[in-house]
Amino acid sequence: MALSYKARRRWSLVILLIGLPAYIVAAISVVNLFDRPAIWLELLIYVGLGIVWALPFKFVFKGVGQADPDAPQDDGDA
Incomplete structure (x- = not known):
């Protein structure tokens, strides 16, 4: 079942504000x-982990950064 646009926006906010800092702490630990x-190997590990978390x-x-596709369209006839 696909998530609605609002649900994806909310989940992306939760992931970025709670999940990402928790992942950073876990990766460093x-x-x-x-x-x-x-230092080059440590940098490579962190870059790799930085890509892997988002997959x-x-x-x-x-599509979260774009306009809501389900919102009513405004004609501009005001």
């Missing part, structure tokens, strides 16, 4: 469990 790698949520963010 996991990387810190091991000895600190070389499952791609359908939520798709």
Whole structure:
């Protein structure tokens, strides 16, 4: 079942305000469990994790920045 435009906007806000900071803390915690790698490897790990977090949520963010497709259209005949 597809999410409505309003539901996708709400979920994207929740993901960005709660999920992303939680993911950042988790990623840093996991990387810190091991000895600190070389700076280039650490950067590569964080860039990879930064891309991976968004892949499952791609359908939520798709089209959120555009106008609501279900909203009534204004003719401009005022």
